[in-house]
Amino acid sequence: xxxxxxxxxxxxxxxxxxxxxxxxxxxxxxxxxxxxxxxxxxxxxxxxxxxxxxxxxxxxxxxxxxxxxxxxxxxxxxxxxxxxxxxxxxxxxxxxxxxxxxxxxxxxxxxxxxx
Amino acid sequence: xxxxxxxxxxxxxxxxxxxxxxxxxxxxxxxxxxxxxxxxxxxxxxxxxxxxxxxxxxxxxxxxxxxxxxxxxxxxxxxxxxxxxxxxxxxxxxxxxxxxxxxxxxxxxxxxxxxx
Numbered sequence: 266x267x268x269x270x271x272x273x274x275x276x277x278x279x280x281x282x283x284x285x286x287x288x289x290x291x292x293x294x295x296x297x298x299x300x301x302x303x304x305x306x307x308x309x310x311x312x313x314x315x316x317x318x319x320x321x322x323x324x325x326x327x328x329x330x331x332x333x334x335x336x337x338x339x340x341x342x343x344x345x346x347x348x349x350x351x352x353x354x355x356x357x358x359x360x361x362x363x364x365x366x367x368x369x370x371x372x373x374x375x376x377x378x379x380x
Numbered sequence: 381x382x383x384x385x386x387x388x389x390x391x392x393x394x395x396x397x398x399x400x401x402x403x404x405x406x407x408x409x410x411x412x413x414x415x416x417x418x419x420x421x422x423x424x425x426x427x428x429x430x431x432x433x434x435x436x437x438x439x440x441x442x443x444x445x446x447x448x449x450x451x452x453x454x455x456x457x458x459x460x461x462x463x464x465x466x467x468x469x470x471x472x473x474x475x476x477x478x479x480x481x482x483x484x485x486x487x488x489x490x491x492x493x494x495x496x
Contacts, residue, residue: 298483308468310423310487356422365411365430365476366483370422 267292267359271371278347279379285332286342286374288357294318297359299340300368301331304354313355316340347378383407384488386471392494395461401491403454403471410476411435412454413485414446417468429454430476461495468492 268291278284290299301313314326316333324331332341344351356373360366384405393399403412411430415423428436429448437446443465445457454471472485 300484302487308470308490308492310470310472310485312484312486315484360483365428365435366413366474366485367425367428367436368423368485370424373422 267294267297267369269357269359269369269371271357271374273374274372275375275377277377277379278344280349281346283343283345284347284376286344286355286357286376288340288342288371290338290340290357290359292359294361296361298361298366299331299333300358300360301329301340301342302356302358302370303351304356304373306353310356314342344376349378349380352376352378384471384473384486386469386488386491388491389489390492390494392496393458393461394496395463397461398457398459400458401456401469401471401493403456403488404452405473405486406452407473407486408451409473409486410451411474412448413472413474414454414456415470415472417470417490419467423470427456458493461493463495466493466495 270289297318299316303311314329316324316331323333328345330343354373357371358368360368387402414426417423426440427446432448443460447455468490470490471488474485
């Protein structure tokens with residue numbers, strides 16, 4: 266069975282600073298994908314970044330990067346130059362590399378960006 | 381068009397009512413999903429449709445009945461719900477044959493359901 270653990274219920278960061286949101290996972294599948302989603306208070310889940318288990322390099326998407334350490338089974342999200350609009354709930358999720366997804370989500374981390 | 385729409389945005393219903401939630405996407409995705417999200421919890425998968433056929437039912441009670449009339453539409457029929465079914469119901473879609481980041485699920489804004 267797949268499992269995602271997010272140990273930080275809440276994080277605070279000042280505007281323009283970088284912040285790291287932790288995610289560890291457990292799976293016996295050799296092939297998997299790791300996803301990060303942002304959920305503002307409006308409720309919509311917004312896809313941020315993806316890392317495949319076979320990817321050699323860490324994924325980056327604009328201000329988002331994923332610190333993927335396969336041996337440690339961790340996939341931490343790094344947000345650089347935080348903005349007030351980054352305040353939201355962040356979920357780490359695991360699924361397959363191909364085809365339709367049965368995503369397993371972590372419990373989430375609430376990020377608050379202060380001016 | 382990279383949008384998943386859901387109607388209604390809010391729904392209040394009694395335990396004896398029958399109602400339906402609607403989800404629509406026009407991205408050509410052939411996989412569609414229903415999730416239930418309770419307050420301060422992560423989304424929990426309920427159903428997955430792949431090529432308009434039910435592929436996954438996560439042991440959801442029969443008072444929730446999904447329907448996929450065509451490749452763009454997904455409905456969730458509700459009947460005899462309980463107050464504990466009050467939650468945010470999220471619909472999502474994704475490519476069926478995509479790989480890697482192209483497997484991302486696009487989520488709709490959700491329907492906030494309250495059962496009295």
